[in-house]
Amino acid sequence: xxxxxxITQKGRIAAKSLAHRLTGFSxxxxxxxxxxxxxxxxxxxxxxxxxxxxxxxxxxxxxxxVSQVTSSVLQMRxxxxxxxxxxxxxxxAAGSIRAMRAxxxxxLEEPMPDFRNIMRWRHGGDEEGDPSLFVALGELRATFGTxxxxxxxxxxxxxxxxxxxxxxxxxxx
Numbered sequence: 001x002x003x004x005x006x007i008t009q010k011g012r013i014a015a016k017s018l019a020h021r022l023t024g025f026s027x028x029x030x031x032x033x034x035x036x037x038x039x040x041x042x043x044x045x046x047x048x049x050x051x052x053x054x055x056x057x058x059x060x061x062x063x064x065x066v067s068q069v070t071s072s073v074l075q076m077r078x079x080x081x082x083x084x085x086x087x088x089x090x091x092x093a094a095g096s097i098r099a100m101r102a103x104x105x106x107x108l109e110e111p112m113p114d115f116r117n118i119m120r121w122r123h124g125g126d127e128e129g130d131p132s133l134f135v136a137l138g139e140l141r142a143t144f145g146t147x148x149x150x151x152x153x154x155x156x157x158x159x160x161x162x163x164x165x166x167x168x169x170x171x172x173x
Contacts, residue, residue, distance in 0.1 A: 037088075044093050044155045047083045048148065051076070052160045057144055061134050069137065070108065077104035092154060096147035103143035112136045141166045 051057060056064070056072035080101040087094060112132035145166035152159050159167070 040087060040091055040093065041155045041157070043083060043086050044151055045157050047079065047097070048152065048157055048159060048163070050079050051144070051148065052163045056137070057141055058162045058165050061137065064133065064137065066130075066133060069133070073104050073107050073140070077101055077108075080104065093151055096151050100144055100147050103140050107136055107140045 054072055054076055056069050056076070080097050084094060084097050084101070087097075112130075112135065146168055148159065148163065149167045151157070
């Protein structure tokens with residue numbers, strides 16, 4: 001029932017419903033009345049629109065292909081960098097965007113967890129179905145979900161349901 005209240009008539013997650021999903025996440029703008037500059041809001045809106053089209057953030061794990069995941073994460077990192085370049089230095093969005101970009105770097109550069117001692121099987125080549133990929137991808141999605149929720153709330157932007165699937169749970173306490 002709660003979920004239906006979060007979704008607007010267009011099927012998007014309403015920005016005002018995101019406040020209760022951000023508990024435990026320290027944001028500098030709570031408790032302070034702030035209206036984002038229109039051009040800055042449009043830049044952040046453009047970023048969220050681009051991320052809504054990144055399947056790597058929300059497609060079921062069993063449909064992921066390692067080479068496509070890597071390519072998509074590289075493209076997201078580029079989008080995030082361009083967004084940072086377009087924003088003013090004093091932008092409140094910069095911290096979240098930098099955190100998402102750092103999550104992309106971590107995904108691409110840090111070794112994925114090794115489950116060989118736990119798992120008796122291991123795929124060769126392009127390791128679809130590898131639990132290491134799923135863990136690393138889950139970490140990436142969790143980081144993005146938290147920061148996307150913060151940006152959408154801060155800038156009053158709605159989010160498409162597919163991308164909203166990675167936001168922190170509405171039921172989390």
